Amino acid sequence: MKTLRSVKGMHDVLPRSMPAWHAVEEGYRELVERFGYQEIRTPLLEPIELFVRGIGDSTDIVEKEMYAFEDKGGDHLALRPEGTASAIRAYLQHGFQVESPQCKWYYLGPMFRRERPAKGRYRQFYQAGAELIGVAAPAADAEIIDMAVQFIESLGIGPVRVLLNSLGGEQTRPLYRKALVEHYSKHEQKLCEDCSRRLERNPLRILDCKVEGCRALSVDAPSVHDYLGEDDREHFDEVRRLLDKGGTPHQVEPTMVRGLDYYTRTIFEVQAESSALGAQTSVLGGGRYDNLVKQLGGRATPSIGFSFGIERLIMVMPESTHKEQVPLVFVAGVGKQSLDRALDIARTLRRQGRRVEVAHTGASLRSQLKKADKLGAAFAVIAGEEEAKRGGATLRNMTDGQQIEVRVDELSARLEELR
RNA sequence: GUGAGAGUAGUUCAAUGGUAGAGCCCCGGCUUGUGGUGCCGGUUGUUGCGGGUUCAAAUCCCGUCUCUCACCCCA
Numbered sequence: 001m002k003t004l005r006s007v008k009g010m011h012d013v014l015p016r017s018m019p020a021w022h023a024v025e026e027g028y029r030e031l032v033e034r035f036g037y038q039e040i041r042t043p044l045l046e047p048i049e050l051f052v053r054g055i056g057d058s059t060d061i062v063e064k065e066m067y068a069f070e071d072k073g074g075d076h077l078a079l080r081p082e083g084t085a086s087a088i089r090a091y092l093q094h095g096f097q098v099e100s101p102q103c104k105w106y107y108l109g110p111m112f113r114r115e116r117p118a119k120g121r122y123r124q125f126y127q128a129g130a131e132l133i134g135v136a137a138p139a140a141d142a143e144i145i146d147m148a149v150q151f152i153e154s155l156g157i158g159p160v161r162v163l164l165n166s167l168g169g170e171q172t173r174p175l176y177r178k179a180l181v182e183h184y185s186k187h188e189q190k191l192c193e194d195c196s197r198r199l200e201r202n203p204l205r206i207l208d209c210k211v212e213g214c215r216a217l218s219v220d221a222p223s224v225h226d227y228l229g230e231d232d233r234e235h236f237d238e239v240r241r242l243l244d245k246g247g248t249p250h251q252v253e254p255t256m257v258r259g260l261d262y263y264t265r266t267i268f269e270v271q272a273e274s275s276a277l278g279a280q281t282s283v284l285g286g287g288r289y290d291n292l293v294k295q296l297g298g299r300a301t302p303s304i305g306f307s308f309g310i311e312r313l314i315m316v317m318p319e320s321t322h323k324e325q326v327p328l329v330f331v332a333g334v335g336k337q338s339l340d341r342a343l344d345i346a347r348t349l350r351r352q353g354r355r356v357e358v359a360h361t362g363a364s365l366r367s368q369l370k371k372a373d374k375l376g377a378a379f380a381v382i383a384g385e386e387e388a389k390r391g392g393a394t395l396r397n398m399t400d401g402q403q404i405e406v407r408v409d410e411l412s413a414r415l416e417e418l419r
Numbered sequence: 420g421u422g423a424g425a426g427u428a429g430u431u432c433a434a435u436g437g438u439a440g441a442g443c444c445c446c447g448g449c450u451u452g453u454g455g456u457g458c459c460g461g462u463u464g465u466u467g468c469g470g471g472u473u474c475a476a477a478u479c480c481c482g483u484c485u486c487u488c489a490c491c492c493c494a
Contacts, residue, residue, distance in 0.1 A: 005485075060492050064420075082494085111494080116420075118488065127494060194491080210491080259493060279489065309494030334452055365452050373454040384452060398454070 009115075009123025019322035020314045024155065025108060026323065028128050031151050035143070037106040037130050042086035044110065048078040054085035054296055056261025058201040065113040079112035082260070083129050084289065084305055085296070091133055092298045101301065102134040119278030120312045129286070129307030133293070136302035138235050141266045141288060142242035148284055148306045149248050152270055155313065156321040157283070162250040163269045164243075166236040167204065167257065169290060171229030173264070177203055179222040187217050207255045223254050232265060239266055262295070263287040266304065274316040283316060284308035327379065329415065330372035330398075331358040334365050334384035342383045345393060345408060349381075352412050372398060379415060 006012060013021060029039070048068050055062050067079035080086055087105055090096075096103055108128040117123060130147065132140050145162065152160055168176055180203040188196060192211040199206065207218050228236065243250055250268070258267050267287030277283075286306025293301035329349060333342030339361075346358035357375055359368045365382065372380045382394040387405055395414055396403035406414050 008485075065492085113493080115492075116490095117486090118490090121493070125494065129494095208492090280493075282494070285494070307494065312494055332453090363451085364448095366449095366454075367447080369454040371454085377454090380454080382453075386452080394453090396453075401454085403453085 007123070009117040011122060011124070017314070019325065020317065020319075021310065023321050023323040024310050024313055024317070025128070027154055027321075028106075028108070028151060031154060032106045032130055032147065035104070035147050037104040040087060040090060040105045040107055041109070042080075042083070042090050042107070044080055044112075045077045046080055046086055046089065048076045050085050050089055050296070051078055051081060054088065054262060054292060055082065056202075058198075059259055059261055061113060061259065065115050067112045067114055081113045082111055083107045083109070083127060083307055084131060084262070084292070087131050087305075088133070088293055088296050088298075088303075092293070092296060096133075097293070097298050097301065104130070104132055106130040118280075120280040120309070120315060122311060126310040127307050128310060129305055131303060131305035133303040134301050135304075136290070138238035138242060140304055141235075141239040142246060142248075144286065144304050144306060145239075145243060145250075145268055146246055146248050148268075148270060148286065148308075152272075152284060152308075152313075156318045157272055157274075157313070157316050159273055160283075161271045161273065162248065163253040163256055163271065164240070164250045165253050165256040165267050166224060166228060166232060166265050167263055167267055167287075168224055168228050168232045169235075169264050172224070172227055172232045175229075176222070176224055176227040179227060180204065180206070183221050184217060190214075190217060202261070204257045205259075208257045218255060225254055235265060258285060258287060262289040262292040264290045268306070270308075272316040276315045277312055280312065283312050325376075326355045328375060328377040329354055329356045329379045329381060330368075330375060330377035331356060331381045331383060332365060332368035332372065333359060334382060338383050338385055338388065341388060341393075342381075345381055345383055345411065348408075349412065349415075354412075354415065379418070381411065 048066070051066065052062055057063065061081050066081055068076065069078075070076055087107060091103060106129065109126065110124050111127045112124055114123055115121060130144065132144055145164075149160065149162060167173070181199060184191060184195075184199055184203060184206055188199065190213045191199065191206070192209065192214050195206045195209050195211070195214050198209075206214060207221060209215065209218070240250070240252075256267065256269065258269075265288040268285070269282050270284040271281045272283050284306055285308075286304070288302070288304040290300070290302040293299065293303065331342045331346040331349070333339045339359075342358055346356045349356045357372070357377065359371065365384075369380060377398050380396040380398055382396060382403075384394065387393050390405075390407075392405050392407050393411065394403050394405050395411065397418065404414075
C-alpha cells in the first residue's frame with residue numbers, strides 16, 4: 001500500500017522540536033500578558049468575505065493565495081490566511097465596540113496560504129500576534145513596537161533591525177496616491193506587468209517592486225513623507241520620539257509598504273540578520289489599521305497590531321533559548337521480583353510531581369540503563385533484590401556515575417538535594 | 420504562477436548498463452547487578468511512480484509525482 005504523506009507545504013512538528021516551540025509560545029504568552037494582553041481564539045474557517053473585505057481584494061493573499069472553497073451547504077469559506085481580520089470580526093460580533101471599545105488581545109495558531117513553499121515559507125504555518133484595538137494615540141504604536149522588539153530579543157535573537165515607515169492616514173493617502181499615479185504614468189511603458197496593473201489598483205505597491213525597471217522609476221518617486229498631512233506627520237514624529245526615549249533603535253524606511261491593504265499610518269517590520277531564513281528576512285511585521293473596523297461594518301476604531309511566524313523565529317533562534325525539560329528519573333528493576341517494586345517507586349515519585357520513566361519489562365539492568373541514557377535521564381533509581389532486603393534502592397547520578405544507596409522513603413528528599 | 424536542482428534503508432550517501440552496499444541510527448548480546456567509549460551479531464529497500472530502449476536498467480530516454488532552493492509576495 002502506498003504510504004500517505006502530509007499535504008504539500010504542510011509539516012508535522014515532531015516531538016524533538018517541541019522545546020523550541022514551547023520556548024516561543026510560552027515566552028510569548030508570558031511577555032504579552034505582562035503588557036496586559038489577553039488571548040483570543042477564533043475559528044480556522046471564516047466566511048471568505050471577511051478576508052476579501054478586510055485584507056483587500058487586490059492583495060496577493062486574497063487574489064491568489066487563499067484556501068477558499070464552497071462547503072456542502074453552499075457557504076463560501078476560507079481557511080484564515082492571517083489573524084487580524086478574524087479578531088476584528090469577533091470584536092464586532094460580540095459587541096466589544098459598545099461594551100469595551102479598547103481591547104488588548106493576542107492570538108496564536110495556524111494560518112494558511114497557498115503559495116509555492118520555500119525556505120521559511122509554508123502553506124500551513126504558525127503565527128502569533130497582538131492587537132491593540134481602539135487606541136489612536138502614538139503611545140499605542142510605541143507600546144506595540146516595543147513589545148514586539150522585547151519579545152524577539154527575549155529569545156536571544158539579535159541583532160535585529162526595526163524598520164519603520166508611515167503610510168499616512170485619510171488626510172494623506174488620496175493626495176499621495178494621486179502623486180504616485182502621476183509620477184508612474186509618465187513612464188507607464190517601463191513598468192513591469194504587475195506594476196502596470198498596480199498603477200490602477202494599488203500604486204503604493206509599486207514602491208516595493210523588486211524588478212529593475214520599476215526600482216529605477218521609484219528612485220525619484222515622490223516620498224510619502226513629503227505628503228504627510230499635519231496630523232499624520234505629528235503622529236509619526238511622536239511615535240519615533242517615544243521609541244527613542246524607550247531605547248528602541250529603529251530606522252525609517254521611506255519606501256517600505258506592506259502587502260495588506262488595511263494598513264494606515266505606522267507600519268513596521270523586524271528583521272533578523274541571519275542567513276538561516278534563506279531569501280526571507282522579516283520575522284515580524286505589523287502596523288496601524290485605523291480603517292479596518294469600519295470596513296468590516298463597525299464604527300471607526302483606530303487600532304494597531306503585529307504578527308510573527310513561529311517557524312521563522314525558531315530558525316533564527318539560538319538553541320540555548322529552547323525550553324529546558326525538568327530532570328528525568330529512570331526507575332530500573334533488577335530481576336523479575338523487582339519489577340513490581342520499580343513500578344511502585346515510579347508511581348510514588350510521579351505522584352510527588354517528578355518526571356519519571358520506568359521499564360515495562362524485566363530486561364537486563366544493562367539494557368535498562370542504556371534506555372535511561374538514551375532518554376536523557378538525570379538519575380536512575382535501581383530497585384534490586386539486594387537493596388530490597390534493606391528497604392532501599394540505589395540512586396545513580398547519570399552524569400557522573402556516582403551512586404548511593406538510600407531508603408525508598410528518602411528518595412524524594414535526596415533527589416531534591418541533588419538537583 | 421515562473422525558473423533551477425534533487426529523489427537509492429529511519430538518516431547521510433555509494434554503486435555510470437551486469438547479484439543493491441557502507442557509515443550513523445535502531446534492536447539484541449559480550450556471566451539476568453551498572454549507561455556513555457569498545458567488540459560481536461541483527462532488522463531495514465517494490466532504487467518516488469508509470470511507461471519505453473536493452474539479453475540485462477538504480478544507471479539511458481519520455482512522462483508524472485514529490486521534495487528543496489530561488490523569483491514573486493510574505494510570517
